[in-house]
Amino acid sequence: MALEIVESCVNCWACLPLCPSQAIYEAKPHFLIDADRCTECAGDYADPQCATICPIEGAIVNELNEPLNPPGSLTGIPPARWAQAQREISAR
Amino acid sequence: MDLPVIRTGGCSAGSCGSSAAQTNGLPDDIRRRVENHPCYSEEAHHHFARMHAAVAPACNIQCHYCNRKYDCANESRPGVVSELLTPEQAVKKTLAVAAAIPQMSVLGIAGPGDPLANPERTFATFRMLAEKAPDIKLCVSTNGLALPECVEELAKHNIDHVTITINCIDPDVGAQIYPWIFWKHKRVRGREAAAILIEQQQKGLEMLVAKGVLVKVNSVMIPGVNDEHLKEVSRVVKAKGAFLHNVMPLIAEAEHGTFYGVMGQRSPTPEELKALQDACEGDMNMMRHCRQCRADAVGLLGEDRGAEFTMDKVEAMELTDEFLAEALARRAALREKVAAEREAKKARAHAPQPQQAVITLHRPSQKSALAGRHVAPEGRPVLMAVAAKGGLIAEHFGHAREFLVYEVTGAGAKLVGHRKTDLYCAGDDSCGEAVDVLGRTIEALEGCEVVLCSKIGYEPWGRLEAAGIAPNGEHPLEEIEPACVAVWHEMLQAGKLAQPAPERKCA
Incomplete structure (x- = not known):
């Protein structure tokens, strides 16, 4: 049972000091979680702290590769609207 | 905190103008704390x-x-x-x-x-x-x-300037x-x-x-969300002792990927921003x-x-103690020089003036505030854009990356904003899109009737005139406020200020 940081991480450092297990470390191209240390905050906090402060949707996933913060959940931008905006920008 | 309200007191001579507006009337200790910031x-x-x-x-x-x-x-x-x-x-x-x-x-x-x-x-x-x-x-x-x-x-680190972004209460x-x-x-x-x-x-x-600690409050003006509300914010933060309020326009473009940008929330126009700033200024x-x-x-x-x-x-730089000490001395020398220039400017401003230099008030539009025997001539306020450097009209039109915008009357010139010419990544050379830079600059000057600069080329001169903006290169290296007031008087004498500002022709 461990969380994972994936490539959309922007290296903002917010998660690192919050981890009760010191499982998060700086790495290139992005921060990583030591799977052996990660407890998903069980016993320490109700919510996994890294995913609770992370500002980037999809940057932290569970063992099933599911994002803890799915698209639209943090920005409030509906995914369909986001996709439409991207299409409009590239059509310019 | 009941700081004296700045704009109503202060300097009463021609060239102090708006540049003194923010610090005149403050207690000396506070003025000293902000004068180089x-x-x-x-x-x-x-x-x-x-x-x-x-x-x-x-x-x-x-x-x-x-x-x-x-x-x-x-x-x-x-x-x-x-x-x-x-x-x-x-x-x-x-x-x-x-x-x-x-x-x-x-x-x-x-x-x-x-x-x-x-x-x-x-x-x-x-x-x-x-x-x-x-x-x-x-x-x-x-x-x-x-x-x-x-x-x-x-407080322990001796940080005596803090800005808090407060968009709502x-x-x-x-x-x-x-x-x-x-x-x-x-x-x-x-x-x-x-x-x-x-x-x-x-x-x-x-x-x-x-x-x-001196506190400045920043607020982002978001039309339809907090624009009206910011007047109340301004009153409250002032009552609690904030020293300065900075209402900034929302920046929102879809390509920034922000909620407001993607969802189509618009930014305020320069006119809307100025109107809100003027409304908050009462407080x-x-x-x-x-x-x-x-x-x-x-x-x-x-x-x-x-x-x-x-x-x-x-x-790659080597910063030896000696090098750093020299740098410190250079900064100290520059501060002394600026302080001396300020003193000299103040002395000039307070010297007897020719009769054209009427009183500068910090709210030139308020005729009731005019004091003494000076009377401001009638005429509407004019927005003028200035290509400035170091407080002077010292930039070539084509080199200006931004223009300061002054609201000018016979009584003085007040800085009311600035306009960027390289608008937020709107597709300049480095982004690979060919655009009409001059056309964009003229658009950015919406609402301004005059542009003052040290020099200007033939092509932009014509394009500005065609857009209803008068180019003016007659005050190179002069101080901004007196030059603007002089231009205003020329417009008054030419009979241009009796009517409302002309509608802009399309650039």
Whole structure:
């Protein structure tokens, strides 16, 4: 049972000091979680702290590769609207 | 805090004009504390430079005008950086910048996240810099969520300028601006989140004021969301002792990937921004010269030199004690020179004036405030754009990356804003899209009737005239305010000020 940081991480450092297990470390191209240390905050906090402060949707996933913060959940931008905006920008 | 209201008192002579507006009438100790700070004193921003050290990447809230993924070298707006620094790197960079730019007077930490969500990195930077360059003022800009718990530490580090971004005091308004905050190990959303943030901001403001720290309040004007509400915000923060209020326009483009940008929330027009700033000014000292700079900006406001001080260049420099001592001496000499120039300017301004130089008031439109035997001539206010450098009309039209906008009457000229010519990454050369730069510049000057610059080419002259803007190159290297007033008098004599401003022809 461990969380994972994936490539959309922007290296903002917010998660690192919050981890009760010191499982998060700086790495290139992005921060990583030591799977052996990660407890998903069980016993320490109700919510996994890294995913609770992370500002980037999809940057932290569970063992099933599911994002803890799915698209639209943090920005409030509906995914369909986001996709439409991207299409409009590239059509310019 | 009941600071004397600045604009009604103060200097009564021609060339003090708006540049004195922000500091005249302040108690001496406060004036001394802001006179060399470009972000706190309009007059200082012509002469002094600042830099932002991007040491604070983490944030504890999300704002709908921010996108944490963004990094573009061509962008200039808060929250954007190209290079994150460690505190050690930040100190070295600051020392290098302060050695190369003797105008450097301030190190601010403003992100790219929130400085107080990164307290170790922020305070380590301040601690180390204070040892090596004690003449550099330190300041922070924060969203306020972690402010109450940091006030002691801020005071300990001798940080006497703090900016808090306060966009609302009503949680229902806040719920439309902040989707979430990180609070006590939880992600809190909606109205509840906004209520906590607002409470922390107000508490932090009160605590700072009680400690004697100068507090500036920044607000982002979001049409239809908080524009009307900001008048109330202005009243409240002033009553609690904030020293200066800076209402800034929302920056929202779909390509920035922010909530507001993608959802089509519009930015205010320059006219709307000015109207709100004018309305808030009834209650407090307003800042009109903010450039909404990047979290890694370097140099004078409006003239970013960040590219000269990338970390690889800074790392290659050797900063010996001797070198740093020389740099410190150069800065001290420059400050003395500016102080002497200010004194000389003040002396000139207070000397007997020819009768044309009527009283300068800080609210020139208020005729009732005119005193004594001077009477301002009748005529409507005119917006004039100025290609400025160092407080003078000293920039070539084609080289100006921004124009200062003054509202001018016979009684004086007041800075009311600025217009950028390289509009936020709107497709300039580096983005590979061919655009009509001159046409864009003319569009940016919407509402201005005159452009003052040191020189101007034949083509832009014609295009400006065709767009209903009068180019004026007759006051090169002159001080801005008296030159603007002189141009206004010419317009008055030519009978141009009896009617309302002409409708703009399409550029």
